[in-house]
Amino acid sequence: MRKTTDLILLVLLVGGFVLGVYAVGNLVTDESNEAGKLSAGTTQTTTTSGGAVITTTASAADDDEDRRELQVLVAEIAAAAIGAIVLIAAFNAFTRRGRRHRWQL
Numbered sequence: 001m002r003k004t005t006d007l008i009l010l011v012l013l014v015g016g017f018v019l020g021v022y023a024v025g026n027l028v029t030d031e032s033n034e035a036g037k038l039s040a041g042t043t044q045t046t047t048t049s050g051g052a053v054i055t056t057t058a059s060a061a062d063d064d065e066d067r068r069e070l071q072v073l074v075a076e077i078a079a080a081a082i083g084a085i086v087l088i089a090a091f092n093a094f095t096r097r098g099r100r101h102r103w104q105l
Helices: 002-038 060-095 099-104
Strands: 044-047 053-056
Touching: 002 060
Parallel strands: none
Antiparallel strands: 044 053
């Protein structure tokens, strides 16, 4: 019973963490896209050492790319959190001794 409760709490904790990361990332992406739209009329010009001029502007394709990068980042964070939990659980399982061993020492 206790292991089931611990597992449910762990799933809720990791799920809440991942949801929070996604929500914050989503807000940051939206804010960045709004700022990009406000400055859509402006361009950024860079001159290279060879004298070539590079002009960049914000596009709608950047919005989709930013969303995809956010989704990949959240998936990586979730995988890292779950991996860390599994490694800690495995380490604890290998280092744990039974009760008989404790009483004999």
